[in-house]
Amino acid sequence: MTRLAEADPSADRSLYDRVPYPGYPYAQTDPDRLATLAMLFGLKPPALETCRVLELGCGDAANLVSLAVSYPDASFLGIDAAQSAVARARALVAALGLTNVALDEEALERMQPTPGGFDYVIAHGVYSWVAPPVRDRLLALCRSALSAHGVAYVSYDALPGGRLKQAMREMLAFHTLGVEDPHERLERARSLLHLLIDGWSAEHEFGAVMRLEAERLLARSDQTLLHDELAAVNEPVYFHEFAAHAARHGLQYLAEADFFEIQTGALPERASEQLIGVDDPLVREQYLDFLKGRRFRQTLLCQAELALDRSPRPLLVMPLAVSSSARSSGSDRSGRTTFEGPTGGTLTTDHPLVIRALESVGESWPGAVWVRDLVPEHAGDDDQRAVCDALLRCYAGGLVQLHMRPPRLTTRVSERPEASPLARHQAESGHLVTNLRHQVVKIEDALGRRLVTLLDGSRDRTTLASELRACLLEADLEEPDDLEDGLARSLEGLAGLALLRS
Numbered sequence: 001m002t003r004l005a006e007a008d009p010s011a012d013r014s015l016y017d018r019v020p021y022p023g024y025p026y027a028q029t030d031p032d033r034l035a036t037l038a039m040l041f042g043l044k045p046p047a048l049e050t051c052r053v054l055e056l057g058c059g060d061a062a063n064l065v066s067l068a069v070s071y072p073d074a075s076f077l078g079i080d081a082a083q084s085a086v087a088r089a090r091a092l093v094a095a096l097g098l099t100n101v102a103l104d105e106e107a108l109e110r111m112q113p114t115p116g117g118f119d120y121v122i123a124h125g126v127y128s129w130v131a132p133p134v135r136d137r138l139l140a141l142c143r144s145a146l147s148a149h150g151v152a153y154v155s156y157d158a159l160p161g162g163r164l165k166q167a168m169r170e171m172l173a174f175h176t177l178g179v180e181d182p183h184e185r186l187e188r189a190r191s192l193l194h195l196l197i198d199g200w201s202a203e204h205e206f207g208a209v210m211r212l213e214a215e216r217l218l219a220r221s222d223q224t225l226l227h228d229e230l231a232a233v234n235e236p237v238y239f240h241e242f243a244a245h246a247a248r249h250g251l252q253y254l255a256e257a258d259f260f261e262i263q264t265g266a267l268p269e270r271a272s273e274q275l276i277g278v279d280d281p282l283v284r285e286q287y288l289d290f291l292k293g294r295r296f297r298q299t300l301l302c303q304a305e306l307a308l309d310r311s312p313r314p315l316l317v318m319p320l321a322v323s324s325s326a327r328s329s330g331s332d333r334s335g336r337t338t339f340e341g342p343t344g345g346t347l348t349t350d351h352p353l354v355i356r357a358l359e360s361v362g363e364s365w366p367g368a369v370w371v372r373d374l375v376p377e378h379a380g381d382d383d384q385r386a387v388c389d390a391l392l393r394c395y396a397g398g399l400v401q402l403h404m405r406p407p408r409l410t411t412r413v414s415e416r417p418e419a420s421p422l423a424r425h426q427a428e429s430g431h432l433v434t435n436l437r438h439q440v441v442k443i444e445d446a447l448g449r450r451l452v453t454l455l456d457g458s459r460d461r462t463t464l465a466s467e468l469r470a471c472l473l474e475a476d477l478e479e480p481d482d483l484e485d486g487l488a489r490s491l492e493g494l495a496g497l498a499l500l501r502s
């Protein structure tokens with residue numbers, strides 16, 4: 001186990017008070033994502049609308065609050081030991097007037113949740129960053145807090161890919177030995193990274209690999225560098241170790257939060273065939289990590305007693321909704337059309353219904369379309385199966401997202417547009433806001449940010465235009481000739497960023 005400078009892991013906890021860790025929303029923790037995967041793997045996940053969600057090590061609750069805004073009838077509990085993070089979380093909850101979020105300033109070791117009291121448990125960025133007894137406690141909490149069909153999300157640094165990061169960490173540990181002050185540690189760490197980058201030649205095997213690693217670290221913010229690479233504990237584990245640890249706590253591996261991450265299809269053909277031949281799914285996943293050099297996992301767990309079906313059947317997709325930013329990259333002369341997804345996955349098809357379905361999904365982005373609305377009423381079983389099969393393959397290839405509960409957003413700008421209240425609040429003070437797909441989006445210009453703050457559903461376009469005019473006047477800026485047109489374009493842009501709700 002790699003510890004930095006014989007540091008005390010409990011000191012790390014208070015370090016979160018001295019240097020705040022910036023929270024973000026993580027779309028991969030959305031209960032909709034967890035439930036959809038559970039359903040595809042043969043489980044009956046708890047109802048989403050009224051679900052009970054627990055986040056362990058929630059930090060400033062940037063993730064939990066984003067979910068709470070999207071699920072007004074669900075209830076959310078966040079727990080974290082860092083006093084200042086919980087204080088920031090409480091301030092955010094109060095500013096938004098949310099009544100469905102509770103926060104506990106408490107160590108996981110002392111938490112006593114209601115047995116079976118939560119349908120979805122989230123622990124993002126915690127497992128690898130706490131000492132072994134807390135890791136044990138984290139999984140014990142997942143087991144005891146989860147309802148019978150509930151799903152837990154636990155992310156952690158993985159091996160073998162994490163070894164490169166460990167090597168960097170050990171060099172940084174040497175260079176920062178005995179330095180207590182966080183700012184001085186950061187300064188020393190950055191100076192070592194510069195030295196290494198200057199000294200490692202691209203022609204040298206070790207240097208070529210490690211240089212990229214050092215550059216990646218240099219690009220990180222002070223806060224993440226301090227709480228990640230320079231943390232007292234940052235322990236990557238092999239997937240098989242994690243799965244065995246979960247099993248000791250009565251939990252079993254369900255899937256990864258990104259379905260495409262557990263597919264062998266993207267590997268070269270011979271490797272893919274050999275892996276498909278491995279019967280034990282957990283062993284197959286371990287080999288997949290060797291081949292991918294995986295360094296981070298976002299694993300879903302469920303109660304060990306549940307029977308899983310690890311080969312989702314295409315027709316299970318039928319009651320779901322689908323969303324995708326994938327676009328057609330063209331058709332050949334025989335009518336075969338290729339669609340390319342955001343992570344580079346592609347699907348080529350000549351099936352007219354599948355082509356139409358994927359085009360229609362793309363046109364609805366960032367919103368979602370029910371699969372039943374993609375299959376014409378007169379379509380026969382074969383056509384229905386073809387569409388479902390293609391969508392499941394697209395899901396496996398990372399081209400589409402499937403949803404039991406599609407994101408509550410609108411792509412049509414209404415007469416009195418309304419932005420997410422969280423985004424409105426965030427736009428008051430910064431350019432990073434959270435959209436209704438639980439992602440961070442950037443609004444660069446001050447006028448755009450001002451516009452977001454005004455979108456509370458009470459103002460029509462005329463009022464919005466006059467408030468923007470007043471804003472320009474106040475800033476001593478000239479009004480553009482086409483303010484109304486510009487406003488219309490901006491509103492369309494905000495809808496495209498998944499910031500407007502219906």
Ligand SMILES: C[S@@+](CC[C@H](N)C(=O)[O-])C[C@H]1O[C@@H](n2cnc3c(N)ncnc32)[C@H](O)[C@@H]1O
Binds near residue numbers: 023058059060079085
């Ligand atoms: C790397 S941060 C991750 C925060 C948040 N989940 C995220 O991903 O943005 C780890 C969080 O775990 C909390 N933490 C660490 N040890 C803890 C413990 N024993 N009990 C409760 N919280 C703990 C820290 O205070 C910190 O907020």
